[in-house]
Amino acid sequence: MKGTIIRLQGGFYDVMTEEKQEIRCRARGNFRNRNISPVVGDDVDIQDQGDGTGYILAVDERSNHLVRPPIANIDQAFLLFSVKEPAFSFHLLDRFLVLIESKQVHPIIVLTKMDLLTESELETIQAAAALYRSIGYEVIETSTETGSGIEQIRGSFKEKTSVFAGQTGVGKSSLLNAVAPELELATGKISKSLGRGKHTTRHVTLITLADGLVADTPGFSSLEFPEELEVEEMRWCFPEFVERHDDCKFRGCAHLNEPGCAVKAAVEAGEIASTRYENYVTFMAELNDRQRRY
Ligand SMILES: Nc1nc2c(ncn2[C@@H]2O[C@H](COP(=O)(O)OP(=O)(O)OP(=O)(O)O)[C@@H](O)[C@H]2O)c(=O)[nH]1
Ligand SMILES: [Mg+2]
Ligand SMILES: [Zn+2]
CATH class of the missing domain: 1.10.40.50 (Probable gtpase engc; domain 3)
Structure with missing residues (x-):
């Protein structure tokens, strides 16, 4: 039986089968020995035990694979940057773009928390958005407070596997909740003293949403270039x-x-x-x- 890994938890792999059934799987010993660590997004062959559990027998070849966040076979990456709390950084944006470009994944830049800007700050941010648009990147300006940009995000999921990535506290889970309130993903508070979030999301999870699949991921606090980047x-x-x-x-x-x-x-x-x-x-x-x- 074929399926896709949608979650890793406590040593189990939760697999969504082609029939949209969720099966909690373990990896078969022989395949672990071959040093393949399945990640969320992997297409797998499983043996269904008939009681909601099963075994992963094989992992299909990946079209791509990100290390951070750990996920495979994605069509596009939404790179989220808050314009405030945590503060916007050109350096971090360019660093993240390099990471995604080097993996040949299609990036979409998402600016979050637009509602927090004063008028003069808004000008600065819109100039930054215009710069990246002029390079050819899609830039979506969003706010879960005013609802701006939410429809555009929702409309981008169709028939694709997407990943939401970004620093902790930028509002990845909040934005997904805004697209689909029934998700009720946990969201965190921004620490006033540090001006950043506290890793509220702990696991990469693929969610079926708006005719596509999208992964919420834990935020990072720093971004290293992958070792293989020459x-x-x-x-x-x-x-x-x-x-x-x-x-x-x-x-x-x-x-x-x-x-x-x-x-x-x-x-x-x-x-x-x-x-x-x-x-x-x-x-x-x-x-x-x-x-x-x-
Ligand atoms: N004002 C404002 N606050 C927002 C917006 N989006 C998110 N927040 C706040 O930002 C904080 C962090 O949001 P989360 O959704 O937990 O951030 P996250 O990126 O999922 O963080 P991790 O799971 O730790 O990686 C919460 O207090 C949200 O209420 C927004 O558009 N405007
Ligand atoms: Mg989160
Ligand atoms: Zn030159």
């Missing part, structure tokens, strides 16, 4: 750089110190945002540094 890959994770790469004088241009660099020229001309370029330089230094240490 220095040479970074330049392909910035779409507006990729667009200009052919115009650089050198074929293997890293857009750092090379003469005749079209990316640097575009930064100087104000066609590429300096925040984007500065983050690129910082990320390159970080990866180079890491490579030197190994």
Whole structure:
């Protein structure tokens, strides 16, 4: 019998079968020995014991696999950033985009808690949104208080497997509750002293919603680049750089110190945002540094 892992809990894998039945499975010993750790989103073959339990016999090849949050076979990632509490950060946004771009997953940027902005802060945030839209990213502005953006989110789930990802406390579970109040997902309070959340969601869970599947995930407090991300890959994770790469004088241009660099020229001309370029330089230094240490 075929199914998809929708939850990992207490050593069990909850599998949703093609007939929409939930079966609590254990992994078969022989397959554990082969060093495959099934994750949420994995398509699996199971043996149904007929009493609501079963065994995972095999894991299908994955189309993709994120380590953080741990999930496989996703079509798109909603990257949530609160505009306040926790504060908005270009650095974190660019870092997260690189992570997702490097896995060839389609990102959608979601700005949350728009209701918390004063008028002048709103201008700053809308300029940031416009910047990312100009690069080609979809940006959805949301608030669970005013209901803005909720319909757009709901409309994006159809026939796709999506993941909600972002720092703890940005409002992932709250936004899913706004799309479907019957979910009643637990949501947390933002600690006033730390200005961030406290890991309210503990497990990755795939939920059937609006004709699609969407995963609520635990938030992270820091974001490391995956070990397998190579220095040479970074330049392909910035779409507006990729667009200009052919115009650089050198074929293997890293857009750092090379003469005749079209990316640097575009930064100087104000066609590429300096925040984007500065983050690129910082990320390159970080990866180079890491490579030197190994
Ligand atoms: N003002 C305002 N507060 C919001 C909004 N969305 C979420 N919050 C608040 O933000 C806090 C954290 O929300 P959660 O939904 O628990 O955040 P989360 O991203 O799921 O956090 P983790 O599960 O820890 O990763 C809660 O107190 C929510 O009420 C919003 O649009 N506006
Ligand atoms: Mg949550
Ligand atoms: Zn260049």
